[in-house]
Amino acid sequence: MEALLTNLKIRISDKIYIKDPESSDLGRKILKNSIELLDELGFEQFTFKKLGARINSPESSVYRYFENKHKLLLYLTNWYWGWIEYKLVIETYGIPEPALKLKKAIEVVADEVNIDNRFDHINEILLHNIVVFDSRKIFLTKDVDQENTEGHFMFYKQLAKRLTDIVQDADPEYKYAKTLVTIILEETMNQQFLKKHFPTITDCNENVSVTEVLTHMVFNNLNINNE
Amino acid sequence: MEALLTNLKIRISDKIYIKDPESSDLGRKILKNSIELLDELGFEQFTFKKLGARINSPESSVYRYFENKHKLLLYLTNWYWGWIEYKLVIETYGIPEPALKLKKAIEVVADEVNIDNRFDHINEILLHNIVVFDSRKIFLTKDVDQENTEGHFMFYKQLAKRLTDIVQDADPEYKYAKTLVTIILEETMNQQFLKKHFPTITDCNENVSVTEVLTHMVFNNLNINNE
DNA sequence: GCTAAATTAATAGTATTACTATCATTTTTT
DNA sequence: AAAAAATGATAGTAATACTATTAATTTAGC
Numbered sequence A, B: 001m002e003a004l005l006t007n008l009k010i011r012i013s014d015k016i017y018i019k020d021p022e023s024s025d026l027g028r029k030i031l032k033n034s035i036e037l038l039d040e041l042g043f044e045q046f047t048f049k050k051l052g053a054r055i056n057s058p059e060s061s062v063y064r065y066f067e068n069k070h071k072l073l074l075y076l077t078n079w080y081w082g083w084i085e086y087k088l089v090i091e092t093y094g095i096p097e098p099a100l101k102l103k104k105a106i107e108v109v110a111d112e113v114n115i116d117n118r119f120d121h122i123n124e125i126l127l128h129n130i131v132v133f134d135s136r137k138i139f140l141t142k143d144v145d146q147e148n149t150e151g152h153f154m155f156y157k158q159l160a161k162r163l164t165d166i167v168q169d170a171d172p173e174y175k176y177a178k179t180l181v182t183i184i185l186e187e188t189m190n191q192q193f194l195k196k197h198f199p200t201i202t203d204c205n206e207n208v209s210v211t212e213v214l215t216h217m218v219f220n221n222l223n224i225n226n227e
Numbered sequence C: 001g002c003t004a005a006a007t008t009a010a011t012a013g014t015a016t017t018a019c020t021a022t023c024a025t026t027t028t029t030t
Numbered sequence D: 001a002a003a004a005a006a007t008g009a010t011a012g013t014a015a016t017a018c019t020a021t022t023a024a025t026t027t028a029g030c
Helices: A025-045 A048-055 A059-063 A069-092 A098-110 A124-138 A144-149 A154-170 A177-197 A210-221 B025-045 B048-055 B059-063 B069-092 B098-110 B124-138 B144-149 B154-170 B177-197 B210-221
Strands: none
Touching: A025 A048, A025 A069, A025 A124, A048 A059, A069 A098, A069 A124, A069 A154, A098 A154, A098 A177, A098 A210, A124 A177, A144 B177, A154 A177, A177 A210, A177 B144, A177 B177, A177 B210, A210 B177, A210 B210, B025 B048, B025 B069, B025 B124, B048 B059, B069 B098, B069 B124, B069 B154, B098 B154, B098 B177, B098 B210, B124 B177, B154 B177, B177 B210
């Protein structure tokens, strides 16, 4: 099965890029190196000029792929959520029991990330760091609403919807499934951030995983027969 | 009691500003107008030049109070959390019953904000909008760790600690009090944000308040006798 | 009420960022 | 081999995020 799925492509909306970065050597080089550079510098310090210097291309060439660095970050986070959704579907497909399915779903979202060899030139571990650190910045701008109508956050919303269905399947009576799901998604990232930078105000640490805490919290909230 | 407390001052660490903005007319003008302008423009579009234009002072005068706009935002969010902590102490002081105290605490953190006449030149409603929208940006920079050691996030951590004690009082057996508290704090803001910009992925709306949902979730998690 | 000290205004200047434009060169397609 | 497309090399602009300097004004101490 693994072998069959090589050279998969996560399809990102063409409104996010000017020229599909997956369609050329330079484009793929931009993706690979922007992930590495974003991880190193953070979003604020990252510039197309620095990226250009790193790949020995003028910044104007980068601008032929992405309008600006915000769109590039948008591309990468969409890729990340698309990838998580993809893993979610595959890994929960064969599980008939709703509670077990939910348990697995939380693992897919919250567990530590490993390199996925099916996708070349994307370092999923570094990308995960970027998502933890910078992904909220794509929402938190004055253009949210317009970007939202343009479908720039589709993958995230789609993933939230899919998870909501799983929660609702596990407990059809539960009233706040949507909020519970956004808490799972946001707090996965937030708790990972706190664990690293503010260890005194979180219970997550070397021995207690984010998955463990969130799973506990979710199942405590739901009313589930067999668990 | 209200009257007694007029002209209170929330003490912000002097490492955050160059000159105390509460100490002069110009300083207070900077605070008042930066809150309004940040609310209008958002953090990214806000500049000291625009602020200067609004208050008819050169930007160089603003730089005498704050090193840069990041520090200004830090000042304002610290003020906000200091204010919430202050309200928390006052409003929960007389409540002996731990569960009720916790209930009240969540209200103080998550309820809609009103103008507090004890603090002139600070519009708490606008400030709350800024906190919902921009406050995460003070953490999410490459300098977090250094800023943290310099005590720039004291108010937030202090508030988290105080809330953790209240949770632990209500249920001494609960294992994940710290994480529960950071979820209350962050999701207060996140759910308010979603309610406004992504209503399809949250249960919070006109009729269902953020306080209600978070309270439900917290109490569902804890093991509490009388409630 | 005067002097000194501190604060603010007015103005100019610099390095960096976030782009856009142009044209030459290389690569790809047919 | 010619045409089309992509990339490189280079230049330029407006805005941002500051720093510096000097003049004018306000405030504080006596």
